[in-house]
Amino acid sequence: MAPNEIYQYSLVNALMSGVSDSGITAAQLIEKGNQGLGTFVRIEGELLLLDGAVYQLLAEGKIRVASPTDQIPYAVSTHFEPQHTVTGEGARLENKEALDVVLERYNNHASNLFMSYRVxxxxxxxxxxxxxxxxxxxxxxxxxxxxxxxxxxxxIEGTIVGFRSPRTWQGFFVAGEHMHFIDKDRKAGGHVLELEADDVRIGIATINNLHIELPTSDKFNSAVMTTDDVGLKSVEG
Ligand SMILES: [Zn+2]
Known part of the structure; x- marks a missing residue:
């Protein structure tokens, strides 16, 4: 994968249908990028790929480094190379929506393209x-x-890894913003619901090249997948 291309394994719609019993390994995912998001077998916690390590963010604030053989039924990743970095006043985030404004400011023609960022x-x-x-x-x-x-x-000091996907890709990806957080000490994290930041650096890249690998399992192939926009917004929003 070249820099700033997306590699994705499986589809969000497959997870929505509960298809999560197998996938690529953590060792394979590390080869696909330096940042990414996803989940583990049986949707056990949130996945965050950051600079050569795959973290499993579990309930009750437990975090473990995934073993190389752990299987991943869904993940999106990229070899992130920021094309633009925002700091200071322009990077002040009053809420999650404010991040969208920062991304728009950098590339206001990216409504139908993908973006990746690191905060x-x-x-x-x-x-x-x-x-x-x-x-x-x-x-x-x-x-x-x-x-x-x-x-x-x-x-708290930490890092957010995120992707923004176009509306029309809902169900293949998570439409709009999708971000996961991990703190500096690797003791806290998860799928970001709300945020407020006053002193951060935001790296941004626009992406127009995607590689999607689909599972070949019977479970995937026999799943009935529909795009549940309301359900997706409630669980991934
Ligand atoms: Zn998530």
Whole structure:
């Protein structure tokens, strides 16, 4: 993969249908980029790929480094090389939506293109969730979202890895913003629900080249996949 191309394994719609019993390994994912997001087998927590390590962000704030053989049923990643970096006043984020404004300011023609970004520094507040994992085979992500673990961290140093996908790709990707956070000490993190930051550096890249690898399992092939826009917004928004 060249810099600033997306590699994605499987589809968000497959996860929504509960297809999560196997996938690529953590060792394979590390080859696909220096930052990424995803989940693990049976939707056990959130995945964050950052600079050569794959982290599993679990409920109750537990974090572990994935073993090379851990399987990943869904992930999106990129070899991120920022084309633009914002710091100081322009990088002040009053909320999650403010990040969208920063991305727009950099590339206001990117409504139908993908963007990747990395936000590093001091966060005044980050509200994260971690999915707790399937209780039975095939349980959908939409249902799991109702029992997620939510934690709010204040005055914390860390990194957000994120992607912005066009509206029309909802269900293949997560449309709009999708970001995961990990703190500097690797002790806290998750899928970002809300944020507030006053002293961060925001690196941004626009992406127009995608590689999507689909699972070949019977489970994937027999899944009935539909795009549940409302369900996706509630669980991934
Ligand atoms: Zn997520």
């Amino acid at each position: 590093e520094g001091h966060f005044r507040r980050v509200k994260c969730r971690t999915v707790k994992g399937q209780e039975y085979e095939g349980q959908s992500l939409a249902e799991l979202g109702k029992k997620q673990f939510v934690a709010e961290y204040s005055d």
